[in-house]
Amino acid sequence: MISKEGLTHHISAQFNAELEEVRSHLLAMGGLVEKQVNDAVTALIEADSGLAQQVRDIDDQINQMERNIDEECLRILARRQPAASDLRLIISISKSVIDLERIGDEATKIARRAIQLCEEGEARADTWKSGISVTKCATWCAMPSTHLRASTPNSRCRWPSTTKSSTANTRPPCVNWPPT
Numbered sequence: 001m002i003s004k005e006g007l008t009h010h011i012s013a014q015f016n017a018e019l020e021e022v023r024s025h026l027l028a029m030g031g032l033v034e035k036q037v038n039d040a041v042t043a044l045i046e047a048d049s050g051l052a053q054q055v056r057d058i059d060d061q062i063n064q065m066e067r068n069i070d071e072e073c074l075r076i077l078a079r080r081q082p083a084a085s086d087l088r089l090i091i092s093i094s095k096s097v098i099d100l101e102r103i104g105d106e107a108t109k110i111a112r113r114a115i116q117l118c119e120e121g122e123a124r125a126d127t128w129k130s131g132i133s134v135t136k137c138a139t140w141c142a143m144p145s146t147h148l149r150a151s152t153p154n155s156r157c158r159w160p161s162t163t164k165s166s167t168a169n170t171r172p173p174c175v176n177w178p179p180t
Contacts, residue, residue: 015080019089022072026093026100029065032058033100033107040110049118055111062104069097 036058043052073094076082082090 012080018072018076018080019086022069022076022090022093025065025069025072026096029062029069029097029100032062032065033104036062036104036107037110040107040114044110044114044117047114047118049115052111052114052118056108056115059104059108062101066097066101070094 036055039051040055042048043055073090076090077087080086
């Protein structure tokens, strides 16, 4: 993570301020993308078209943030001609915003699919939720645990009824997989 203390101090306080500003803009963009991904997955699981639309609306803001941060990086490169760690910082930020924007695009695709599922009707959304439950069940079954006992891959996944672990109650309900 890029820390404020890690920035080198220069004779020019303005240069330090520019580096700190571009760093804080990157962190703000990262936080917004993280929220966007979380909301997109939540909208998909809960079949919430309103939340999915909010995710799609944020995409333009993230795209604009990418352009602004990229311009800031180019301006710093042109005006300050940074060297060593400052140059690496600017190039890292420039590469990171591209990845963050792409992650935001993927979150938007998830949100678009969530809206489509909501429009297709409640029966379709229930089928999708069941598929997500199967995926969660398979994930839990694959995890090593002393509390988990799965018989064979083709039989019903079972949580032991005698488990006293507090996490046992938070596990997803298992379904028969593969369907018979």
